[in-house]
Amino acid sequence: MNHYGVIMAGGGGTRFWPLSRQKTPKQLLNLSGKDLMINEAVERMATVIGKSNIFIVTADLQAPAMITATHGKVFPMNILAEPAARNTAACIGYAAMEIYRKYGDGVMIITPADHYIENVPALTEIFKTAILTAEEQDKFVTIGLKPTFPSTGFGYIKYDATVSDAVKPVIEFKEKPDEETAKKYIESGRYAWNSGMFIWKASFILKKLKEYVPDIYADLKKIGDAMNTPSEQEVLNDVYPNIRKISIDYAVMEPSAAKGDVLVIPGDCGWNDVGSxxxxxxxxxxxxxxxxxxxxxxxxxxxxxxxxxxxxxxxxxxxxxxxxxxxxxxxxxxxxxxxxxxxxxxxxxxxxxxxxxx
Structure with missing residues (x-):
């Protein structure tokens, strides 16, 4: 089965103003002193995905800078420009439709562009396990991160800790808690931070978008039907800005978890959301x-x-x-x-x- 990497890189990085701007947001900055955050994300993805199969979804305004920044690392045709910001359900659905219609079904690894990973080899092993799981099962796989402190700024994933396998059933997703609740989560040993990293088949996410948010799927299908035709860009520009804004968590992950369709791999890879x-x-x-x-x-x-x-x-x-x-x-x-x-x-x-x- 084909494997694809999708890096979500359309955010504005407003908490890093004045360095981060609309045309050059956080993911296009070198905050570590090593490389641009987007290029660090590409190199992490390349440990399990061939670079020819790595896609970046970014804002239309940022696309020229993104093409320049990733020159020699990502094919320009694999940089997908959103005409408008419509949250992660549209972003991920657009990437899935692009992959499914143009390149064929396969397992997608989806990550944000602007996270810091201290232990890349550990993340690579988690990715490999997740890919095998997604190939074998029609399930959503997400990566949970071992909490190191009672964070009130991250969402949490509650999972079945009685399962001895590395891959565990998700019971439910929890919103950002207050400090007391976060402490209880950590003490229970049944919760992980929600990393925003997902692994699943392109066909499966499209199927579930159609089931849970049919209006969004209908818009994505219009875009998909125009792919590989002269009107592709025109239809994208016309339809995409009107897609309903909703996160992938609300649109698909939460209702899927309630039906037992979501698995999590709790891990520790030195992850941090360098958000401000x-x-x-x-x-x-x-x-x-x-x-x-x-x-x-x-x-x-x-x-x-x-x-x-x-x-x-x-x-x-x-x-x-x-x-x-x-x-x-x-x-x-x-x-x-x-x-x-x-x-x-x-x-x-x-x-x-x-x-x-x-």
Missing amino acids: WDMMDVLHTPNEDGNILLGDVIAIDSKDSVIYSSGKTVTAVDVEGLVIVETQDAIMVCKKDRAQNVKKIVDALNEAGRKELL
């Missing part, structure tokens, strides 16, 4: 004062801060627990423990019509 500036210590080792200083930065008597310079000299004296970011056209300062709220700045700029800063 306060998470930079995942990618960089803080100095003796707990600071992460990137670029031309001088920090005196300062502690536990993230300071980033893209060009200008940034100096700080006697500050603690701050994020300071300088780019060519903007400076952003916030409390480190409020870094998630950087998105509010993007929202405010958008409302003010400051498109040049987005």
